[in-house]
Amino acid sequence: MNEFKLFISGETARSRKIVADLESILSVVFGSGYTLWIIDVIKNPLLAQEDGIMATPTLMKADPPMKRIFGDFCDIEKVLERLGIHLSPDTMLVQRNEGGIQMKRNLS
Amino acid sequence: MTERLRIFAIIGIMGAVTLILGSIVFDVLYQAAFKGQESRLMELAQSQARILEAIAQNEALSYDGDKEGWEEAVLKQLREAHSKYKGMGRTGEFTLARLEGDQIVFMLRHRNQELARTESVSINSNLAEPMRQALLKKTGSIIGPDYDGTIVLAAYEPVTLLNWGLVAKIDIAEIREPFIKAAATSLCMGILLIILGAWLITKVTRPIIRRLEEHLELLEEAGNSLRKSEEQFKNIIQNYADAILVTLKDVICFANPAAETLFDRPVQELMGSDIGFPVIGKESVDIQIHQPSGALVTAILRAVEVEWDRQPAYLISLHDITERKKAEERILHLNKIILAIRNVNQLITQEQDRDRLIRGICENLVSTRGFNSAWIELMDDSGACTHCFEAGIGEPFSAFKERLKQGDIPRCVQKALAHSGVSIIEDVLNECVGCPLHSSCQDLSAFSIRLEYGEKIYGILASSLPGVFARNEEEVDLFQEVGEDIAFALNHFALKEEQRQAAADREKLEQQLFQSQKMEAIGTLAGGIAHDFNNLLTIIIGNADLLIGEIGKDSPHYEFLEDLKVAGERAAVLTRQLLTFCRKQILQPEVMNLNDVMNNIGRMLRRVIQEDIEMETILCPDLGRVDVDAGQIEQILLNLVVNARDAMPAGGRLTLETSNEELDETYARKHIGVITGPYVMLAVSDTGIGMAKEEQARIFEPFFTTKKKGKGTGLGLSTVYGIVKQSHGSIWVYSEPGKGSTFKIYLPRVEEKVRILEKTAISGETLQGSETILLVEDDEMVRKVTLKILRNCGYTVLCASDGPEAFYISRQHQEPVQLMLTDVVMPGMSGRELAKGMEEQRPEMRVLFMSGYTDNAIVHHEVLNHGVAFIQKPFTPVSLARKVRETLDR
Numbered sequence: 002m003n004e005f006k007l008f009i010s011g012e013t014a015r016s017r018k019i020v021a022d023l024e025s026i027l028s029v030v031f032g033s034g035y036t037l038w039i040i041d042v043i044k045n046p047l048l049a050q051e052d053g054i055m056a057t058p059t060l061m062k063a064d065p066p067m068k069r070i071f072g073d074f075c076d077i078e079k080v081l082e083r084l085g086i087h088l089s090p091d092t093m094l095v096q097r098n099e100g101g102i103q104m105k106r107n108l109s
Numbered sequence: 110m111t112e113r114l115r116i117f118a119i120i121g122i123m124g125a126v127t128l129i130l131g132s133i134v135f136d137v138l139y140q141a142a143f144k145g146q147e148s149r150l151m152e153l154a155q156s157q158a159r160i161l162e163a164i165a166q167n168e169a170l171s172y173d174g175d176k177e178g179w180e181e182a183v184l185k186q187l188r189e190a191h192s193k194y195k196g197m198g199r200t201g202e203f204t205l206a207r208l209e210g211d212q213i214v215f216m217l218r219h220r221n222q223e224l225a226r227t228e229s230v231s232i233n234s235n236l237a238e239p240m241r242q243a244l245l246k247k248t249g250s251i252i253g254p255d256y257d258g259t260i261v262l263a264a265y266e267p268v269t270l271l272n273w274g275l276v277a278k279i280d281i282a283e284i285r286e287p288f289i290k291a292a293a294t295s296l297c298m299g300i301l302l303i304i305l306g307a308w309l310i311t312k313v314t315r316p317i318i319r320r321l322e323e324h325l326e327l328l329e330e331a332g333n334s335l336r337k338s339e340e341q342f343k344n345i346i347q348n349y350a351d352a353i354l355v356t357l358k359d360v361i362c363f364a365n366p367a368a369e370t371l372f373d374r375p376v377q378e379l380m381g382s383d384i385g386f387p388v389i390g391k392e393s394v395d396i397q398i399h400q401p402s403g404a405l406v407t408a409i410l411r412a413v414e415v416e417w418d419r420q421p422a423y424l425i426s427l428h429d430i431t432e433r434k435k436a437e438e439r440i441l442h443l444n445k446i447i448l449a450i451r452n453v454n455q456l457i458t459q460e461q462d463r464d465r466l467i468r469g470i471c472e473n474l475v476s477t478r479g480f481n482s483a484w485i486e487l488m489d490d491s492g493a494c495t496h497c498f499e500a501g502i503g504e505p506f507s508a509f510k511e512r513l514k515q516g517d518i519p520r521c522v523q524k525a526l527a528h529s530g531v532s533i534i535e536d537v538l539n540e541c542v543g544c545p546l547h548s549s550c551q552d553l554s555a556f557s558i559r560l561e562y563g564e565k566i567y568g569i570l571a572s573s574l575p576g577v578f579a580r581n582e583e584e585v586d587l588f589q590e591v592g593e594d595i596a597f598a599l600n601h602f603a604l605k606e607e608q609r610q611a612a613a614d615r616e617k618l619e620q621q622l623f624q625s626q627k628m629e630a631i632g633t634l635a636g637g638i639a640h641d642f643n644n645l646l647t648i649i650i651g652n653a654d655l656l657i658g659e660i661g662k663d664s665p666h667y668e669f670l671e672d673l674k675v676a677g678e679r680a681a682v683l684t685r686q687l688l689t690f691c692r693k694q695i696l697q698p699e700v701m702n703l704n705d706v707m708n709n710i711g712r713m714l715r716r717v718i719q720e721d722i723e724m725e726t727i728l729c730p731d732l733g734r735v736d737v738d739a740g741q742i743e744q745i746l747l748n749l750v751v752n753a754r755d756a757m758p759a760g761g762r763l764t765l766e767t768s769n770e771e772l773d774e775t776y777a778r779k780h781i782g783v784i785t786g787p788y789v790m791l792a793v794s795d796t797g798i799g800m801a802k803e804e805q806a807r808i809f810e811p812f813f814t815t816k817k818k819g820k821g822t823g824l825g826l827s828t829v830y831g832i833v834k835q836s837h838g839s840i841w842v843y844s845e846p847g848k849g850s851t852f853k854i855y856l857p858r859v860e861e862k863v864r865i866l867e868k869t870a871i872s873g874e875t876l877q878g879s880e881t882i883l884l885v886e887d888d889e890m891v892r893k894v895t896l897k898i899l900r901n902c903g904y905t906v907l908c909a910s911d912g913p914e915a916f917y918i919s920r921q922h923q924e925p926v927q928l929m930l931t932d933v934v935m936p937g938m939s940g941r942e943l944a945k946g947m948e949e950q951r952p953e954m955r956v957l958f959m960s961g962y963t964d965n966a967i968v969h970h971e972v973l974n975h976g977v978a979f980i981q982k983p984f985t986p987v988s989l990a991r992k993v994r995e996t997l998d999r
Binding site for chain 2: 008010042043046049050053054055056057058059061068069070071072073074075076079080083
């Protein structure tokens, strides 16, 4: 459940930022109840080939419905919407800027 | 199409339509009329035939078998009846005929012909076809040629009883005539109507048509435009450099040829692939395309929502920027290299401290350039490690440094030292086994270069860095440039150090020169004063001594005179010391071994120092010889030891040392007045209070003392200085406050054997004499006291106040003169000139010079010329008497 695969090309600063952004989103949405596999297509081309990955970064929801997105994932609403994740009303986005994405639960 | 053509076309169309319709109508009507005529003709023919047959039958009864009779009767009746017959229409009639042979013979007149005239036609001809059919006993109707060839519609009926044929006929032309007329009228009317209609239609429909035409044109244009646009669009998309994809529900449903190239997949494979949904924060984003071969292509992704087959879709464009990225990365890489070089050069230009510079460069290569580590070893001329600096290594470097200092040269250094330029070790794992840095360089490559400027190697620069750098030419160039820059900087530091050293040496030399000139000036001044003092002291001491001799010890004035004499003698000692300092002291040099002098006065020196001072003597066993005045050397040693003692009030260590030294050019350049060559060094060192530099600069000045009042005269070191200088030696002091002082005296070494002067022994103290002495002295008072001393000794004395007077007296005096006692420095003629002049007059006369100080007249380089007798002013009556006696007796 809540298993995701992120395909990246090399451990670059951009890859690290995307991983951090996704983890912050996923941890807010699922807490610790998610798995994010990070697959470097340079190191593991076969894994990318198995999933028919044509571009990176691509995020793939590993459990049905198998949805995939690619790009920079800066539009959080689109990311969540396309992955079929519905935010609970007490979750809010507090910041979205060049420095990354931060999300937190609105406890009030 | 022009309007006229259109009208003609309309007319043509309408005419054709009308013609067709009219033809159909006329044809129907004609057919109907034709059928009517045919029926009527048939009915007429049949009815007439039946009537004829009835008449014939009736006549036959009358003529009872006379066929010809009743045929004629019937014919007659028929002709009578027929004569009144008008016929049908204009050409309609019926005819009767019978066969006569092969001739068809008509029995009734034809319409419009003479009744009696019958005509006949051959049955085989093409004429009278209906009658032929009737005569053949056929019934029916036909269109065919009449007896005169006219085409007729005819109904034929046989009159069987009479073997006649009956034909009812009418000209086809008559049947057609009304139709032709009606058709012609209709045609004319129709044409008129058509023309009118066409005109009206044209008039009415013209604007409509025009509008329609316009619409049609527009539609055509739109259609053309659309086709063109489609063509262009298709052309653009197909030939567009960027990859274009259309995704419907994340699946590719369109891909252009550029996409095929970008993805390195055929369009057929791309179509239907699930690429995913594009999520882009801004306008565009860079993504990597993963080609089947494993190659990665960087592209700018843009996506917009579009409609495709009436469904929402995404139009995705991908612009290949792989080459640009590579170029950017290369520029970035070059910028980093330039930054590293700039930083290194900035450090080189700004940093004044060599060690800080080297450390800074190492840190810079690690922090700015991304090297894993960098270290620099500096070497001396022999190649031994003198300094090591590192960045990025840390603890393992200590062990490495130790090994370097022990001469254990690692592989990277070996390679760098072997040749100029950058040495690269790509296989650190195997090539650098055993090096303490081996573990920290694993999975890396190593660069090393010798820091070389001109022909001098200052050391080694080495770095561990990612393997990808090692294969990059720019990195190698950077490393080489940094190495060259460091070597340049090190050379610059070395030059600066040399310059600084040269400047220090020059300053020191200037100080030495200044000191030397100062001492010279002081010496000249002191010498001048000493001369006059010696004259005055000669008078004081001489007269005091003479008076003491005259009054005796019992006189109440004896003590005063004794004090006066003692004071005079003390003044004479001071004056002598001054003369020593200014090198006007008469030296009596001997070739000797300084070790002998040291041994001779060693005991006395020990008595001078107190018990808490430990004295050590280090004598060179094969010490060379020097040509010096032994008494003066003893004086030097005594003065220096006394000074050392006074510098160690709380005790300490005193070291006396002798050695052989070679003073070379280097030494001579740094020490003014030193002539290169072999020397004997005499050093006196103490562990006392030492001296500041300012103090050191003045210690050789006369009357300069740091001792308490009454403890010293301030002439001790100036005396030492004077003796050393007069002995062609040099003296240097090395001292630091709190650390003690060392005085080093260098005296020229000589190869001659030890030669000790024989002292003239004066036996029996016979100071009296009866010889004649010529006394020459410009100072009257000195002359007077000297005269008195000599006369008291029994000598005959001739007095002269200067040279010319001395010559005059000598010439006047006929008796022998055994000795001339003359002052050296006199106005006009000097004592030396006088003595030389006297050599001719009185070659046997001996000369005794007296002077307050020496000059070139009697000395050479401040050393007494061989065979010259000299007495130093001031003298006592005894010393003068002894010297005179000694000179006379020699």
